[in-house]
Amino acid sequence: MFYLNSSGFADAELNCNQNGGHLASIHDGFTNALLPQEAYKRFHESTETDFWIGATNLMSGNSWNWTDGSPFDFKDWKTGEPQNTTGANCAVQSLNDGFWSAQDCFKPKAYVCKTPLTYYTTTKTYPLTFNCSDGWNYFAPTHSCYGVNRSGYHANWTAAEVYCVNNGAHLPSIHSFAEFRYLMSYLYVPWYNVWTGIFSPDSGKTWMNKDETTVEFLKYANWCTGYPTNTTGERCVLLDNINERDCYSDFDCISRELNTVCKKPLFI
Incomplete structure (x- = not known):
């Protein structure tokens, strides 16, 4: 095209x-x-x-x-x-x-x-626009709404995931360069970093998405300098625009509180 x-x-x-x-x-x-x-x-x-x-x-x-x-x-x-x-x-x-x-x-x-x-013969047709609830925005390439309720939410990774689940969502997984750039847009205006749904249960040996989708995040950006930390215990990943522009950092999932963006797929 x-x-x-x-x-x-x-x-x-x-x-x-x-x-x-x-x-x-x-x-x-x-x-x-x-x-x-x-x-x-x-x-x-x-x-x-x-x-x-x-x-x-x-x-x-x-x-x-x-x-x-x-x-x-x-x-x-x-x-x-x-x-x-x-x-x-x-x-x-x-x-x-x-x-x-x-x-x-x-x-x-x-x-x-x-x-x-095959897209024209087997793929479902999804809307280019959708009216998400207040505080959420639709991103057509992933057929999902992103955001939080109007007042926002600031918490550690574990509490943020619970908050997302209570709203029918999860902390966001990342499956394309377009989705990565979309999530980074939250950092450019109001915030400096935000949780993702990516975590490691084994001190950085393996990485998983909380929504149980496949992990592809390192195709679309790099770790910030000095990360991942490989510190013992569960590690959780954030999008970072402080340590370095447009990269990933990891921290323990409890002690650090950050802004929350949830991802709610609308069409399965």
Whole structure:
């Protein structure tokens, strides 16, 4: 799917998610040649010279990955790329020659989404909007409401999870880059950190989600410097914007009180 309406990288990925896919990943030379040719047919009347694809180094260990989680097994960087400069963390493909370059993720650009055919034949249709209760907001890619009741809630991890359960929810698990960025948005305006539903019952040897879904969180961001602490006992994970920007920290689940965001799936 080709989108001429310009968006920053994260917004483009979110729009792809809402339509059942991700920004396009590329795994062979044929696809790499086909995309700019097809894009040119749709974008040639605009001033666009390149478009977002799904490669970024924001998700894990400063290495380049695809937002759909597929192997990064093909690349076609322009000579001198990717740039090792601040902010050049997302990849575009040139309409003229098909080569890739790293650019500022906030630049508005056209983009290409890749959606599995099965999405159109077997996937349920979910609403793009939903009226959650007061203090909660709907996030269409996960079909879930996030938040707390209007007055908010500040507590240790254990009490926060009980609070979420009493509201038909859990502390949030993280299953995509889009969901990670959405949860981080709570930190940018009112708060500096917030609990997730991720915890370790064995001093950091294994990590689990309280909602019993699979654990994928390290695909989408890194540990803050010095974490995980590997301290004896149960450890609980928070999104951190104090120690370091956009990373994970872990603490014991009882002594530290933080802001709470709950996640309530609406459609199973």
